[in-house]
Amino acid sequence: MDFDFSDDQKFLKSEARKFLDARCPVSVVRGVLDDPARSYDEGLWKAVGEQGWLGTAIPEEFGGLGLGGIELCAIAEELGRALAPIPFASTVYFVTEALMLAGSQAQKAKWLPKIAAGEVIGCFATVERPGTLGEAQAQARVEGGKLTGVKIPVTDGDIADLAVVLAKEAGQTALYLVELGGAGVTRETLKTLDPTRGVAKLTFEGAPAERLGEAGEGLSLAEAVMNRAAVLLAFEQVGGADRALEMAKSYALERYAFGRQIGSYQAIKHKLADIYIKNELARSNAYYGAWALDDGAAELPVAAAAARVAASDAFWFAAKENIQTHGGMGFTWDVDCHLFYRRAQQLGLVAGGAKAWKERLVSQLERRNVA
Amino acid sequence: MDFNDTPEEAAYRKQVRAWLEENAPKAVARPDDPMEDSNDMRASRAWQRKKAEAGYACITWPKEWGGGGGASWQSVIFGQEEAKFSIPGNPFAIGLGMCVPTVMTAGNQADKERFVRPAVLGEEIWCQLFSEPSGGSDAAAARTRAVKQGDEWVINGQKVWTSGAHYSDFGLLLARTDPDVPKHKGLTMFWIDMKAPGVEVRPIHQMSGASNFNEVYFTDLRIKDSQRVGSVGEGWRVALVTLMNERLSVGGGGSGSGHARVLKLARDISTLAGPAIKDSGLREKIADWFVQAEGLKYTTFRTMTALSRGQTPGPESSIGKVVSASLMQDMANTALELEDQFGIINDPKLAPLSAAFQASLMAAPGMRIAGGTDEILRNIIAERVLGLPQDVRLDKDVAFKDIPTGR
Numbered sequence: 174m175d176f177d178f179s180d181d182q183k184f185l186k187s188e189a190r191k192f193l194d195a196r197c198p199v200s201v202v203r204g205v206l207d208d209p210a211r212s213y214d215e216g217l218w219k220a221v222g223e224q225g226w227l228g229t230a231i232p233e234e235f236g237g238l239g240l241g242g243i244e245l246c247a248i249a250e251e252l253g254r255a256l257a258p259i260p261f262a263s264t265v266y267f268v269t270e271a272l273m274l275a276g277s278q279a280q281k282a283k284w285l286p287k288i289a290a291g292e293v294i295g296c297f298a299t300v301e302r303p304g305t306l307g308e309a310q311a312q313a314r315v316e317g318g319k320l321t322g323v324k325i326p327v328t329d330g331d332i333a334d335l336a337v338v339l340a341k342e343a344g345q346t347a348l349y350l351v352e353l354g355g356a357g358v359t360r361e362t363l364k365t366l367d368p369t370r371g372v373a374k375l376t377f378e379g380a381p382a383e384r385l386g387e388a389g390e391g392l393s394l395a396e397a398v399m400n401r402a403a404v405l406l407a408f409e410q411v412g413g414a415d416r417a418l419e420m421a422k423s424y425a426l427e428r429y430a431f432g433r434q435i436g437s438y439q440a441i442k443h444k445l446a447d448i449y450i451k452n453e454l455a456r457s458n459a460y461y462g463a464w465a466l467d468d469g470a471a472e473l474p475v476a477a478a479a480a481r482v483a484a485s486d487a488f489w490f491a492a493k494e495n496i497q498t499h500g501g502m503g504f505t506w507d508v509d510c511h512l513f514y515r516r517a518q519q520l521g522l523v524a525g526g527a528k529a530w531k532e533r534l535v536s537q538l539e540r541r542n543v544a
Numbered sequence: 545m546d547f548n549d550t551p552e553e554a555a556y557r558k559q560v561r562a563w564l565e566e567n568a569p570k571a572v573a574r575p576d577d578p579m580e581d582s583n584d585m586r587a588s589r590a591w592q593r594k595k596a597e598a599g600y601a602c603i604t605w606p607k608e609w610g611g612g613g614g615a616s617w618q619s620v621i622f623g624q625e626e627a628k629f630s631i632p633g634n635p636f637a638i639g640l641g642m643c644v645p646t647v648m649t650a651g652n653q654a655d656k657e658r659f660v661r662p663a664v665l666g667e668e669i670w671c672q673l674f675s676e677p678s679g680g681s682d683a684a685a686a687r688t689r690a691v692k693q694g695d696e697w698v699i700n701g702q703k704v705w706t707s708g709a710h711y712s713d714f715g716l717l718l719a720r721t722d723p724d725v726p727k728h729k730g731l732t733m734f735w736i737d738m739k740a741p742g743v744e745v746r747p748i749h750q751m752s753g754a755s756n757f758n759e760v761y762f763t764d765l766r767i768k769d770s771q772r773v774g775s776v777g778e779g780w781r782v783a784l785v786t787l788m789n790e791r792l793s794v795g796g797g798g799s800g801s802g803h804a805r806v807l808k809l810a811r812d813i814s815t816l817a818g819p820a821i822k823d824s825g826l827r828e829k830i831a832d833w834f835v836q837a838e839g840l841k842y843t844t845f846r847t848m849t850a851l852s853r854g855q856t857p858g859p860e861s862s863i864g865k866v867v868s869a870s871l872m873q874d875m876a877n878t879a880l881e882l883e884d885q886f887g888i889i890n891d892p893k894l895a896p897l898s899a900a901f902q903a904s905l906m907a908a909p910g911m912r913i914a915g916g917t918d919e920i921l922r923n924i925i926a927e928r929v930l931g932l933p934q935d936v937r938l939d940k941d942v943a944f945k946d947i948p949t950g951r
Contacts, residue, residue, distance in 0.1 A: 175546040176845040243545055422930050437933040442926035453860045454839030461842050464545040483835045531831035
């Protein structure tokens with residue numbers, strides 16, 4: 174039994190925290206929040222690339238560090254704590270994972286080294302309308318290598334160089350690689366709940382598209398990518414939830430009402446205990462997901478769904494109760510609580526909401542139960 | 545991250561499994577409540593002795609006290625493997641988990657030599673006499689009086705919620721020796737012979753119909769001063785040793801198979817909208833329960849990992865009971881709602897799954913209270929894990945006799 178980060182992984186994690194404490198203080202997050210023209214912090218993105226984090230799980234032959242999914246989880250947790258305003262998840266958890274799952278040797282050789290070097294930002298473009306990802310979300314069409322259709326919302330679609338797009342060709346769904354700098358692509362930046370992450374509407378009119386993986390496997394590949402992303406996002410969520418709890422705790426110790434610290438009242442103590450409980454349940458489920466990412470392919474669908482459901486619930490709860498603990502100051506622009514509240518929603522929805530993941534989880538359990 | 549055993553763990557597991565295959569009793573009829581039925585006592589004692597003789601009882605205790613002289617991770621592995629067999633109930637848990645460790649920490653040499661080994665061998669059973677009608681969560685409010693008379697103490701008063709008092713040989717008693725000082729300072733710990741004159745045990749009839757606990761009355765019970773465990777006035781400090789051990793032993797895992805039972809039930813039952821298993825509201829609940837139960841399971845894995853690395857486990861193990869008790873209650877309530885009008889039947893021959901959910905529903909309120917209420921456990925997480933201040937206390941610097949009392 175070895176159900177924790179190893180010493181090397183813990184070292185990587187503490188180095189990542191030190192780095193982000195120095196390079197991603199909350200002023201960096203607010204710098205993106207307060208400037209409508211920016212949707213990420215270019216300096217931080219560059220620095221993260223120089224650290225080699227973008228290539229953490231990319232094999233050495235493609236210019237990465239060749240480490241495993243668990244190392245990536247360790248970094249993800251720290252990025253989540255720091256509310257890092259960079260397109261890390263889109264590029265690394267989605268596009269890189271998609272390339273590694275389904276890419277041909279040539280596709281990997283073309284893109285992975287550039288991603289690892291920080292030269293390419295990726296985005297994952299699947300949905301087209303409100304509701305769960307499914308057949309109806311793949312109205313975009315590919316004919317003769319040209320993509321036509323609309324994808325909305327696409328996180329980091331406003332700044333990305335490369336999109337992985339779900340579309341249909343001859344009635345079959347597939348994933349496609351599309352270079353967003355090329356012809357036939359227009360993008361429109363959207364107003365979102367979490368302006369520290371950019372989101373766009375992508376319109377394709379005969380944009381050159383290259384299939385990634387087999388025809389007919391678009392939806393199943395998208396789900397496979399989302400399973401992997403769900404685990405990594407869960408670590409970001411756990412990191413954010415832990416920091417929200419720390420904020421609430423500090424405030425409860427500093428703030429006095431009726432002659433004593435508000436943290437001495439059971440109404441506050443029990444609230445924070447409940448946050449702690451949810452955070453620990455989420456962390457434990459996330460660890461199981463991390464194990465499945467590297468070693469338990471058969472268990473991944475259940476592990477990913479459980480990690481996602483627990484982490485989405487924990488971050489949401491921690492973020493909203495952190496505001497509540499701060500009282501009136503908690504809902505001002507100047508106090509940082511809303512940054513966590515926004516990010517909790519962003520992370521909770523970006524790979525599909527908890528409701529859909531619960532359904533996936535129970536379907537898997539039914540199958541397991543019947544088998 | 546690895547679920548597999550290290551080579552050392554695997555070797556130990558193999559050794560344990562081989563021993564269990566050879567020695568574990570075959571197909572013992574296990575009562576619903578291991579603490580309840582004394583018919584099972586002979587089998588329990590025999591199994592305990594067999595384990596003790598092989599070094600598998602109290603694995604982490606020193607060999608000179610009858611233990612196994614092993615490590616915590618070995619104890620965890622043995623527990624996992626043992627649970628796969630149909631073994632008799634364990635009436636020794638409170639004694640070996642709480643009382644005897646307290647004697648080992650705070651008792652005198654003669655008491656250690658007298659009590660530890662027979663307890664490990666399953667020859668003598670202990671109960672814990674802390675809670676009183678006037679103080680459940682507030683155990684330091686004990687009113688049971690111990691008055692010194694020469695070389696003896698005379699005990700009068702009442703304890704409550706005493707598990708296993710009816711079959712115990714000895715009890716660890718927290719008593720008030722000085723009501724003129726603040727409450728934590730006027731307590732002293734003793735051991736008593738549960739069969740002595742002056743001790744009367746009355747079972748408590750619980751709402752579930754079971755009787756797991758007792759009231760224990762003391763009427764002029766006379767004990768020797770040598771039965772004192774620790775110094776006069778140090779009883780609370782000694783009690784904390786016991787309570788720390790209690791949380792470790794009660795804190796444990798979740799109801800891992802609950803969601804599978806609900807799935808089975810939902811498959812067999814139809815609602816107005818078709819089979820219950822298709823109901824999205826129910827499916828969401830099943831997912832939530834699964835995530836909680838799995839979260840608890842993997843939290844215990846994290847604790848075990850710390851043990852097997854020779855580290856002190858983190859505070860995360862404190863969440864176990866507070867999550868699992870409510871989980872059990874929620875699942876039972878939803879399952880009965882699914883059974884609809886049939887849910888009211890509490891007959892194992894008629895109700896689905898042998899009335900398992902009816903039984904959980906009636907046991908859950910006790911689960912949320914015994915061994916620390918949900919509220920006390922949240923206080924503990926807030927104070928000891930998160931470092932928040934204690935609530936204001938009105939009884940701290942007041943002589944015990946002057947503290948206001950209600951019912």
